[in-house]
Amino acid sequence: MLQVKNIQCQYEGISVVDDVSFHVNDGDICSLLGPSGCGKTTILRAIAGFQPITMGTVTLRGNCLSELGKMITPEQRSIGMVFQDYALFPHLNVFDNIRFGLSKQSNHAQQRKVKQLLELVRLEGVENRYPHELSGGQQQRVALARALAPSPDLLLMDEPFSNLDAELRKRLSLEVRDILKELGISAILVTHDQLEAFAFSDHIGLLYNGKLQQWDTPFNLYHEPSNRLVADFIGEGSFLPGVIGTELNTVTTELGTLMGNRAYAWPPGTPVEVLLRPDDIVLSDFGGISATIEKKVFSGSATLYTLRLPTGSHVEALLPSHRDFVINEVVKINTEADHLIAFGREALHSGEHKPRSS
Numbered sequence: 091m092l093q094v095k096n097i098q099c100q101y102e103g104i105s106v107v108d109d110v111s112f113h114v115n116d117g118d119i120c121s122l123l124g125p126s127g128c129g130k131t132t133i134l135r136a137i138a139g140f141q142p143i144t145m146g147t148v149t150l151r152g153n154c155l156s157e158l159g160k161m162i163t164p165e166q167r168s169i170g171m172v173f174q175d176y177a178l179f180p181h182l183n184v185f186d187n188i189r190f191g192l193s194k195q196s197n198h199a200q201q202r203k204v205k206q207l208l209e210l211v212r213l214e215g216v217e218n219r220y221p222h223e224l225s226g227g228q229q230q231r232v233a234l235a236r237a238l239a240p241s242p243d244l245l246l247m248d249e250p251f252s253n254l255d256a257e258l259r260k261r262l263s264l265e266v267r268d269i270l271k272e273l274g275i276s277a278i279l280v281t282h283d284q285l286e287a288f289a290f291s292d293h294i295g296l297l298y299n300g301k302l303q304q305w306d307t308p309f310n311l312y313h314e315p316s317n318r319l320v321a322d323f324i325g326e327g328s329f330l331p332g333v334i335g336t337e338l339n340t341v342t343t344e345l346g347t348l349m350g351n352r353a354y355a356w357p358p359g360t361p362v363e364v365l366l367r368p369d370d371i372v373l374s375d376f377g378g379i380s381a382t383i384e385k386k387v388f389s390g391s392a393t394l395y396t397l398r399l400p401t402g403s404h405v406e407a408l409l410p411s412h413r414d415f416v417i418n419e420v421v422k423i424n425t426e427a428d429h430l431i432a433f434g435r436e437a438l439h440s441g442e443h444k445p446r447s448s
């Protein structure tokens with residue numbers, strides 16, 4: 091339903107979004123993820139109609155909204171927007187804030203719609219309060235209801251949960267996802283919080299320096315990063331040196347010969363680095379490689395350990411926290427990595443794609 095094709099955006103002649111393309115299907119919930127300044131908000135503003143584009147097109151349901159020299163106004167786009175600071179009208183109560191976008195409808199239709207939305211976002215009973223009389227989470231729900239009131243085709247959300255504490259943030263983002271899924275509304279969320287993007291989205295676009303590095307499902311972004319930049323940015327993990335083995339799909343490393351779920355295009359003996367996620371490393375009761383606990387970070391049900399291997403290389407392991415290892419303790423480990431991603435060592439730090447034969 092939304093197609094963003096080869097768009098470029100500039101500020102004062104300098105390109106900050108370059109050749110970005112993706113599409114959003116009906117009912118799809120997506121996120122734009124990336125470090126500060128990578129261009130997420132600029133892309134969202136280009137879709138909303140606040141930011142001109144200097145190349146490419148933005149098309150919604152087949153209608154071109156933006157191209158070079160053309161920008162349909164935000165009000166004519168059938169796109170709702172929720173901002174980081176909620177942008178509620180301080181002089182209007184909750185009911186009137188939500189009703190704001192419905193001015194073209196009859197009074198009766200407005201009343202009915204606002205009541206439905208109050209129920210949907212679970213704010214019945216506070217409709218007469220003013221924004222300053224609401225908690226952050228309640229204000230965010232009002233902002234959501236107001237953006238949903240005109241039944242937009244697409245909802246855009248710019249860091250909508252970032253002013254909330256961690257617990258509320260998590261709960262509200264899942265609630266909002268449920269509401270959007272219930273209504274079948276497509277949405278794009280801008281966030282720099284990857285766990286939020288993982289939990290919220292069907293698809294995620296990872297941006298770096300104004301370029302889209304990968305548009306994929308959260309699972310693939312984590313397990314099948316398309317280049318080194320994505321692998322570095324997403325999740326925890328370590329890169330272990332190895333060489334392509336003689337057997338198909340294998341890489342020989344100091345943790346043994348690892349077998350992945352793909353055929354590598356490099357010839358045997360090519361030096362590579364393999365990406366090992368913390369959940370790829372398991373404790374081994376029989377045999378295995380000795381590793382020394384160097385650091386540990388407790389996170390409730392699991393502990394993230396940094397382990398030093400005999401050669402001095404490091405890997406990370408996420409282990410159930412009921413077994414509590416101490417710093418400098420030596421443990422035996424093995425790998426269980428189905429998605430064995432390798433990068434050519436010559437491509438390190440260049441962000442170059444890994445060769446794949448299939």
Ligand SMILES: Nc1ncnc2c1ncn2[C@@H]1O[C@H](COP(=O)(O)OP(=O)(O)OP(=O)(O)O)[C@@H](O)[C@H]1O
Binds near residue numbers: 124125126131
């Ligand atoms: N009005 C402006 N004038 C000039 N440069 C701008 C303007 N707005 C943003 N930029 C620059 O454009 C680039 C992209 O900014 P953008 O706000 O899209 O990034 P972002 O990924 O949303 O960042 P953040 O996560 O920090 O909000 C940045 O380098 C930023 O400094």
